[in-house]
Amino acid sequence: MEHDKKIYIAGHNGMVGSAIRRNLIARGYRNITCKSFNELDLRVQADVDAFFEAEKPAYVFLAAAKVGGIVANNVYRAEFIYENLMIQNNIIHASHKHGVEKLLFLGSSCIYPKLAPQPMKEEYLLTGPLEYTNEPYAIAKIAGIKMCESYFKQYGSNFISVMPTNLFGPNDNYDLEKSHVLPALIRKMHLGKCIETHNWSAIRADLDQNPIKGISGKSSEQEILSVLAEFGVSGNTSSGKNPTTVKLWGTGEVYREFLHVDDMADACIYVVENVQAGKLYGQLGQTHINIGTGIDLTIKELAELVKRITGFNGEIIWDKTKPDGTPRKQLDVSLLKSLNWQYKIDLEEGIQSVYKNYITT
Numbered sequence: 001m002e003h004d005k006k007i008y009i010a011g012h013n014g015m016v017g018s019a020i021r022r023n024l025i026a027r028g029y030r031n032i033t034c035k036s037f038n039e040l041d042l043r044v045q046a047d048v049d050a051f052f053e054a055e056k057p058a059y060v061f062l063a064a065a066k067v068g069g070i071v072a073n074n075v076y077r078a079e080f081i082y083e084n085l086m087i088q089n090n091i092i093h094a095s096h097k098h099g100v101e102k103l104l105f106l107g108s109s110c111i112y113p114k115l116a117p118q119p120m121k122e123e124y125l126l127t128g129p130l131e132y133t134n135e136p137y138a139i140a141k142i143a144g145i146k147m148c149e150s151y152f153k154q155y156g157s158n159f160i161s162v163m164p165t166n167l168f169g170p171n172d173n174y175d176l177e178k179s180h181v182l183p184a185l186i187r188k189m190h191l192g193k194c195i196e197t198h199n200w201s202a203i204r205a206d207l208d209q210n211p212i213k214g215i216s217g218k219s220s221e222q223e224i225l226s227v228l229a230e231f232g233v234s235g236n237t238s239s240g241k242n243p244t245t246v247k248l249w250g251t252g253e254v255y256r257e258f259l260h261v262d263d264m265a266d267a268c269i270y271v272v273e274n275v276q277a278g279k280l281y282g283q284l285g286q287t288h289i290n291i292g293t294g295i296d297l298t299i300k301e302l303a304e305l306v307k308r309i310t311g312f313n314g315e316i317i318w319d320k321t322k323p324d325g326t327p328r329k330q331l332d333v334s335l336l337k338s339l340n341w342q343y344k345i346d347l348e349e350g351i352q353s354v355y356k357n358y359i360t361t
Contacts, residue, residue: 008061042087059101116128119331196314259343291331
């Protein structure tokens, strides 16, 4: 990329987009344009086209998406497929139409079959059925991958895709109705610790920052305890007789891989600077590039790690009536390593940093 040419980050306020922006600025890129949802609704084709006509960006990072955890993906199925298809279709087509030099599309590891061999190689795409709970989101992301590939094959557009593993880091979503597993664990364990230590000032501060179902720090103790219990955080802040518990979905036996979002952003910019679409679809023979650590652990192990880092001393209960999701989603990152990029932030270090940031902001 040339430092003086305009870069557009779609989704700059999100966890991934904001990390990409920080990384670009650190690398000396200054000509960056961003638009909030109120300024530009990416679901509206005419508005997106007008934006590209006016701004004429040379490079595009497509990090905008409707995202959420297993509950949100399963409940809001129509919204997840519709909004993600609209966002990416509009941006990819406008990028082609208005001569964008290079576009990077960010997908998700849920694109792979539910029972894909482990670790998952790029070529396993479309080789089996998807996990039902996030199928609409996965289908939208697969469409984005194939759209980038198709625009290259028909028009020569320099559009490439990367598939990250589960991400965490600054600007993550801690909404317990919609968050992914790691931020949900961090918040639940933190609130559990606050209950067992009778730290009502911290509980109220947390709920003022992120209300749950309309319950904020200004609500009564009983209202707060009631809504927390709905989301699996239970205890008695007055007597201390009952052990504080955190209830989690599933068996805890499924495996997940996690990557700090700052590493993700670094990989994205490295790929844009060093990989061309022709090399990806030709010499490398792939539709996309996996981005991750190549290391996974069980959700039980993750929960115990978060418990230790947050200082929660209560009991973890597993609700085995709830779905686990895909049994394992470990990425094969040998292709990325062959391109001379590797992650830097290990999981424990990353969670410690994230938790410290969570309780101080």
